[in-house]
Amino acid sequence: MPFRQRIKSTTYGFATLAELLAKASPARAGDRLAGIAAESAEENVAAKMALADLPLRDILAEPLVPYETDEVTRLILDTHDTAAFQAIASLTVGELRELLLEPASDSAALARLAPAITPEIAAAVSKLMRNQDLILAARKCRVVTRFRNTIGLAGTMAVRLQPNHPTDDPAGILAAIADGLMYGAGDAVIGINPATDSIARTDSLLRLLDDLIVRFAIPTQACVLSHVTTTLALMEKGAPVDLVFQSIGGTEGVNRSFGVSLAMLAEAQEAARALKRDTLGDNVMYFESGQGSALSANAHHGIDQQTCEARAYAVARAFSPLLVNTVVGFIGPEYLYDGKEILRAALEDHFCGKLMGLPMGVDVCYTNHAEADQDDMDAILAVLAAAGVTYIMGVPGADDVMLGYQSTSFHDALFVREAFSLKRAPEFEEWLREMDITDEAGHLLPPRSDHRLIANATTQRG
């Protein structure tokens, strides 16, 4: 369906919904690289104006990727809750923005609405929202998930402890974990990105994490972020798998480039649930995604990178994940050029995920060839904390020595807790007190060399 917007004597035309969404997107490098960005600032606003007047029904009526050839489109349309959609069926995109900002759209109302929100609707409305709108609407969304603790309660923010090592050295990994736990991090998950995808290596890392969690009765979950096929093979062999990880994207083509399909994810979810390793809930999946993956895999179908990203959240939503995070600045400046673009993308991804009902975390990060630095990360982190981000990463000193990028640190998490009065997952918070790592208020006690966690990491030195 063609769209038009007249501004004084100029009429801007947009041939398809994909073109309208792309041209309405806030400026970013990846859309320019794909050749689909607005060609002038005025065209960008003209597209936003046309988008504001677009009925939500019309978005449902025009799939961005054909139903017949894309299983993500089929998932989106087949699982759309038409009963819940009645509440917003008569609205335009611009009217939905205003509804979301009304006080009456509280946590309960937004939770009821979530199954009516397709990724395209979420992406469309986000393009009309300023950063402050993205903060206000997202912070009202409440998504709570459970495995061995409770993630996402009001007034909390969790941290993934990310103890990566360039060669997966067990002693080095245990040292980084001990450091992180002593800094009060690790309630979201203790999650290792392995340096290789070898089955034997992943198996030994899983056992390392399981031993630690059992030995110290840590109310958290472990994950080795291998490919889903590796994790499936390991579950068959009886390896101690808490969470199944997978990188996902928003079109069937991106997922194929990652070597995954919806059927494969369903099989893995079922296998992990059957292990019954949880104590509180069966949210067993952990997904990562990030703007730009579809263009990078040449599977974007002319869709802007933010809308592609939102479609990945439809994939995530189908598997009731414990955790989902966008790895927002990892992909590089050809997709998100500088701190401003990374900040905008972080807020959009977090908002879209939350609106669709996901436990949305953000890997606030950058690479050395992006126009960004620690000050940009501090600003993004603070803004996300205001938006109620579910969890962030905890990397020793913000420097991931395996993946070669900068994320947020254990110290950064403490900064956020102090500045925004945010607690950890309650079960983990209690464990830290029992372990004499924090005081009653959750603040770190003075560091001790004779702590059991340190002694444990020291004896592993071999």
Added chain:
Amino acid sequence: MRERPRDPWLSLAALTPARIALGRAGASLPTREVLSFALAHAQARDAVHAGLDRPALARSLAALGLATVEVESEADGRDRYLARPDLGRRLAAPSRERLESLAHAPCDLCLMVGDGLSATAVAEHSPALIGAFLPHAARLGLKLAAVVIARGARVALGDDVALTLNARAVAVLIGERPGLSAADSLGIYLTYGARPGMTDAQRNCISNVRPLGLAPSEAAARLAWLVEAALSRGITGVDLKDESDALSHAAAEAPTLPR
């Protein structure tokens, strides 16, 4: 200034290059750590934005007895280079004409040295690497094209260069994305039958070439093994596994290459 102590589990820091046991000032980093991180990032940023001194590199290579030719990609300017990887993969028209004007019979291998994301790495390590590779090239009887020194280069620029120079294979020596711990890593990408449109799955990569990583002499031996295998089997990429480790102790027979 009196320094804040590191954490009392500092001994664990010997087990990992990760930044652990940093200590804290309240919830925040000690000043020492803020500055040490800032320095590492500054060095990485400087490496990303440094320009390659191509005449100096050409002189170093001339001292090894090598002819060189300078080319540019369509990505003019560092900002444009970073934002538009597609332009960094295409030869600028004058550079294409320059290469076409060279008299060139078919050859076995073209070495292309490109600035990539760290001109520092290229300037500091590519002469040593090429110097160590030349004896291998002589042993293998390789016919080499003039060494191409490229500005604004992505790996795939080598595909265009190899096709224009009628080379059977191309080895691209290029500055890798600087990390906080090392800003001077050189990467080597070998592609057989290169032409525009090749994917990374069709290349073999040797990465982290630097004195404190993979030493240039060792990288040169590995490259020679790959070049020999690529030219005799007619492939590079995922179907050509690097077995140079297994063979490095085997007696090396003087191999002959198919023409």
